[in-house]
Amino acid sequence: MIALGSDHAGYDLKQEVIAYLKEKGVEYKDFGTHSKYSCDYPDFGEAAARAVASGECDRGILICGTGIGISMAANKVRGIRCANCSDCYSAEMSRRHNDANMLAIGARVVGGGLALKMVEVFLNTGFEGGRHDRRVKKIMDIEGR
């Protein structure tokens, strides 16, 4: 189950992501926003991030204008590693090396084609573990201090 969240700036691209997930038969839960009216990205970033952190959803995709604000909000939730990406290499490495559990995208930064490719890469790439596991654990240890 994939958690989705966006603000008004990310609403249209989120609809494209939803169409992509439907086509691929991937289950998702949309935590809003549900219209193009101006709203505040932390509300939806937090809601989707809490669903990932609790285990209700396996991973999440967040979209705002730049991907910056909504990823900042998500990364405040304990257990979340949200990567704001604008290219497929970063989206792939966020999974292989950082075990990112959320991907953030800037709808005003990248086009729909690249965004959907990043979603595909993010959802289909595994974590390499090994030395990266130690480093990711060190990131998560910071939450306890």
Ligand code: RB5
């Ligand atoms: C909204 O105008 C915009 O600030 C928001 O979508 C996002 O880019 C913030 O980081």
